[in-house]
Amino acid sequence: MFIDGRSIDLRPETGAAQAGAITGTWTLNVNLGSGDTDITLVLQQEGERLRGSIQGGLGSSEIANASAGAGGEIRFTVPATFEGQTAEATFAGRITGNEMQGTVTVVGRAPGSFTGTKAGAPAIPVASPTPPGGFRSAVTAKGHLSGTWILSIKIGSQTFPGTLSLDHNGRSITGLLQSPFGTTPLTEGSVDFEGFHFISRARIDGRVVEMAVEGNADANEILGTVNSKIGFALFTGFRKR
Secondary structure, three states, rough: EOOOOOOOOOOOOHHHHHHHOOOOEEEEEEEEOOOOEEEEEEEEEEEEEEEEEEEEEOOOEEOOOEEEEEOOOEEEEEEEEEEEEEEEEEEEEEOOOOOOEEEEOOOOOOOEEEEEEOOOOOOOOOOOOOOOOOOOOOHHHHOOOEEEEEEEEEEEEEEEEEEEEEEEEEEEEEEEEEEEEEEEEEEEEEEEEEEEEEEEEEEEOOOEEEEEEEEOOOOOOOEEEEEEEEEEEEEEEEEOO
C-alpha cells in the first residue's frame, strides 16, 4: 500500500529479520516417552536457507530438510540416537521470542514433544544485501573477523578451550586454530555471504585428519561447527579485547 506517496510493504517480515529470531544456540528438552533428554540445537538462517546441528543426548548430527515460516514455524529432520538405535526424527514446532516448542515424530513410535529456550547471548545477525558488486556488512566487511577469538569447543559431552587467530582481508582469511588437537594453520580460508569457511588439518592418532570449519560472527560473538571423518563439534566464543 502507499502512505504519503511512498510504497509500504505490510507483509510479515522474513529473511534477515526472522533470521535474528531463529539464528543462535537453543537448549531443548525432548521427551520421546521414556524420559527427558537435553540437546543443544545450533541454528543459522541466511535468507530462505536454514541449517544447523544438534549435540547431546540424541547424538551429534547436522539437521536436514529444514524450513522456517513467516509466523515462526520451524521444521527439520535429524538422525537421532536413543535406546541404542538411530532413526530419523522430525521436529515440527513454533518459535515465539526466545522460546521454542513442538512435537517430535519418529517412525514406529508414539509422537513426543520438545520445548526449548535460546541461549542468553545475542543471536548472530545475518546482514542484509548490498547493491550488486558490494560486500554485505557484518561478516563480509573487510577486516571484520581479524583478531583473536577465545573459543569453547564442545565435543560430545565435554567442552574444551580453544583460540582462533584470524587475519581477514577482503574475501579471504588466514590464521591459526588452537584446539584439543594442537595448533594448526588455516587453509582454503574464505568469507562469503553465508559466513566464514576454512580447513584445518591436524595429526590425530598417527594420521592427518581434515577438519572443515564453518561459522558466523557479529561484533564480538562467534559460533560455528567443525566436521571431520572422526566426528563433529560445536564452538562458541568471543573476541579477545
